[in-house]
Amino acid sequence: MRNCSRCGRPLAPDAVRFCTSCGQPIEPNERVEQVEPVERIEPGGPAQEPPSAAADRRSRYDWRVFAAIAAVIVVAAVTAILLTRGTGPSRVAAGPPAASSTPAPTGTTPSPAATDSLAAVGPSLTPSVEATDTSMSPQATASPTVSPSAAATAPPNVVTAYYNALNKHDYQAAWNLGGDNLDSDYATFKAGFARTASDHLTVTGSSGDIVSVQLAAHQSDGTILDFAGTYTVVNGKIAQGSLHSTGTGVP
Template sequence: MTKTVAAPTHTSTATPSPSVSVSVVVTTVQKPAPQPPASSQAPVAAYVDPVAVVQKFYSDLNSKNFRAAWDAGGSNFTNGGDYYSWVAGYANTTGVIGTATDAGGGVVDTEFTAMQTDGIAEVYQGTYTVRNGVIVAGHMHRVN
């Protein structure tokens, strides 16, 4: 924040008495303009980047924040089901670890491992397409 302070102004005033004079110094200080309160929301721009969107999607899955993962694009991977059947599809998944690489044009190359409750690690490869901060399409295939 920058404070603006006006330079002091000096005013001299002579009194009617011939032997006494008085000087008065007047300083004017300008108050800074009020600032709006800080936003309590995280910036959205960070998640418009396609790689950041995919990483956030994986993070939401790992933290079981299925609503946020659904909103980030999970709704586009339902195989004809609804939200509840999509969430149920993750019932045996304990975590998702993956890489995301920008392939350009909103396409993200990815490889991820879905750890299952029975200890099996399922590895997938493919691409996600991100538009306006949402995964709008994906083509994944299991490699093991």
């Protein structure tokens, strides 16, 4: 390569007419022909590429490495963001915790911490009462309910009520309970108990409408007249009666 005759600087290969530094015209004999670099081949060794080609390839390689590193960084950042959002606080409302199957000891006072936790959670921790299977437990047999009217019209109760009215000297009530079927008229019926101080009745049996009794009629003179017999009760009223004397005694 030749230098400019004026400024002394090397002439560029494309400076065919003027010096690119000072503008000095170049004589035809001073023109510089561009010479292609000759690849130097060492004996017995691989061919060496020109330095400019190697630098260009390294430059392209550096950009590829940088792009790959940048892509890895972006992927790592996106993954970290997704993982951070996935492990954040859940917005799904938690249901009431399952009640413990282990019964608490009787008489144990809950600790203050346990009390505070229950108060914080609120009414959702209210233990629910499970239904108990009573299919195998003995069932109480309910006795049939007897209405007052049915009990009053039962044959033994009608006969007992009849003698209770006589002992109270309530002859009209006794007449209404069946005395009208035992005597011809009310006056005769009432007079028949003039000497009776009290009657002690014992129901000895009942079969359907028929009631068996024993009667101790205490007289006003102190004697006791013993009787036995039966009464027939129909529709809550004495329909007929039959007594016979079994003896007379003195208390």
